[in-house]
Amino acid sequence: MNFKEQFILNFVTDNRWTNITTGLIHTIIITICAALIGLVLGMIVAAVRTTYDKNCESLKRRGGLGYIIMTFFNAVCKLYLTIFRGTPVVVQLMIMYYIIFASAKNGLGVAIIAFGINSAAYVAEIFRGGIMSIDNGQFEAGRSLGFNYIQTMMYIVIPQVIKAILPALLNEFIALLKETSVAGYVGITDLTRGGNIIRGVTFSAFMPLIAVALIYLIMVVCLTKVVGIIERRLRKSER
Amino acid sequence: MKDNALIEVKDLKKHYKNGAVKALDGITTDITKGEVVVVIGPSGSGKSTFLRSLNLLELPTSGSIMFDGEDIAAPHVNINKHRQKMGMVFQHFNLFPNMTVLKNMTIAPMKLKGLSKEDAEKKAMELLERVGLADRAEAYPSQLSGGQKQRIAIVRALCMEPDVLLFDEPTSALDPEMVGEVLDVMKKLAKAGMTMVVVTHEMGFAREVGSRVVFMADGVIVEEGTPSEMFDSPKSERLKSFLAKVL
Numbered sequence A: 001m002n003f004k005e006q007f008i009l010n011f012v013t014d015n016r017w018t019n020i021t022t023g024l025i026h027t028i029i030i031t032i033c034a035a036l037i038g039l040v041l042g043m044i045v046a047a048v049r050t051t052y053d054k055n056c057e058s059l060k061r062r063g064g065l066g067y068i069i070m071t072f073f074n075a076v077c078k079l080y081l082t083i084f085r086g087t088p089v090v091v092q093l094m095i096m097y098y099i100i101f102a103s104a105k106n107g108l109g110v111a112i113i114a115f116g117i118n119s120a121a122y123v124a125e126i127f128r129g130g131i132m133s134i135d136n137g138q139f140e141a142g143r144s145l146g147f148n149y150i151q152t153m154m155y156i157v158i159p160q161v162i163k164a165i166l167p168a169l170l171n172e173f174i175a176l177l178k179e180t181s182v183a184g185y186v187g188i189t190d191l192t193r194g195g196n197i198i199r200g201v202t203f204s205a206f207m208p209l210i211a212v213a214l215i216y217l218i219m220v221v222c223l224t225k226v227v228g229i230i231e232r233r234l235r236k237s238e239r
Numbered sequence B: 001m002k003d004n005a006l007i008e009v010k011d012l013k014k015h016y017k018n019g020a021v022k023a024l025d026g027i028t029t030d031i032t033k034g035e036v037v038v039v040i041g042p043s044g045s046g047k048s049t050f051l052r053s054l055n056l057l058e059l060p061t062s063g064s065i066m067f068d069g070e071d072i073a074a075p076h077v078n079i080n081k082h083r084q085k086m087g088m089v090f091q092h093f094n095l096f097p098n099m100t101v102l103k104n105m106t107i108a109p110m111k112l113k114g115l116s117k118e119d120a121e122k123k124a125m126e127l128l129e130r131v132g133l134a135d136r137a138e139a140y141p142s143q144l145s146g147g148q149k150q151r152i153a154i155v156r157a158l159c160m161e162p163d164v165l166l167f168d169e170p171t172s173a174l175d176p177e178m179v180g181e182v183l184d185v186m187k188k189l190a191k192a193g194m195t196m197v198v199v200t201h202e203m204g205f206a207r208e209v210g211s212r213v214v215f216m217a218d219g220v221i222v223e224e225g226t227p228s229e230m231f232d233s234p235k236s237e238r239l240k241s242f243l244a245k246v247l
């Protein structure tokens, strides 16, 4: 079979290309939704961890419920980070799908939750690292002007943190895009599985798998370009 | 005297590591309105800890700090309200690098005092005029020299119209040729009646501008008095040997 016949067999016959497009759409949906969950949940976890680190002395001094509650939530966050960064995402996905949400019919939803919660653990550490990288003098300057802890974070620290971590954050989402390729383990037709389905039918591996690889590559290269542009912009505005 | 006390510090202690390190070991002193208190002492004597305890950047282990009719060292005090009246100037300036000079100066009055942008900027520009930096209003901190940064840091604190200004070694991070311009601003402030507590190694400034000099060592006040008492006729051995080293 020549190239053209291979192409027709793998993509045109029986509209097999739709496996790829459907898969691509699912991959994009999972990535975007999981990224959003990761961002929000990650920020919350980072907020708990840094608030505890920065205020535990004054909370302890005041005593009472505030300190106990913060200590508890901080411990929960630490445990969460250990577990979700310490196990493979595909195992987490399967546990979610086959155990925790065993009765759920919506595989896509479960995958979004699983990848979102996993990504949040990494986002949280990126945020925390960013907050810790800001000189404590910035924080003290804010507090000494009379801003409370939250105002100091909002007006002084976070704007600097976002500038500092934006590239790392975007790179995390690029990694997430590639990681979603294990979604097929729980029966979701993502881009990878779409290609694999074609291979299963046509018994020809080359075209569908190379096509899948190329599509990932194009997406990643484009996103990396965007990160590069943003990075350069940020550096310029740094002066 | 007692009537004008702005800050009354009583038996202030700050211990680290469960009391193994006694950074402050019982400080008692009053800071009076309009007074310029210069704190001197060897490295590690607790000068910064004392200064930073006054606005609770360090949380005291025990003791009291009366300010504005309240013991601000007690738990459950809303320290943010009090800090608005206690400006602080740091050794390393701590300007906000992502904001222009004007934004550095106006953000606190706008967010905390509800000043309009126009009013806050008008006030900031007046202060910038006074320190000769009006032309740098739109500059970013990284575009300024060290001396300019510290002058901006001082007027940033002044924008909140504090009752007292706390300085922690404001000229120690500066190149020698820039020390003068910062000390000049501080002198002007002192003349204008600003209450100031200044930790410094600039003995010339202490003698010329200080209304009282406090000598600390090992977390306690060893000796205090007017500049001439302290520099011309020191009593304690520790102060004598300290002065012999620094003068």
Ligand SMILES: Nc1ncnc2c1ncn2[C@@H]1O[C@H](COP(=O)(O)OP(=O)(O)OP(=O)(O)O)[C@@H](O)[C@H]1O
Pocket (backbone or CB within 6 Å): B016, B017, B021, B022, B023, B041, B042, B043, B044, B045, B046, B047, B048, B049, B050
């Ligand atoms: N976070 C901390 N943990 C433990 N010990 C500390 C801490 N901060 C300060 N100390 C100790 O408290 C003592 C007083 O420190 P402080 O910074 O107030 O001294 P200083 O007089 O300002 O010195 P310098 O002139 O070097 O600035 C020192 O012995 C220091 O090691």
Ligand SMILES: [Mg+2]
Pocket (backbone or CB within 6 Å): B047, B048, B049
């Ligand atoms: Mg010090």
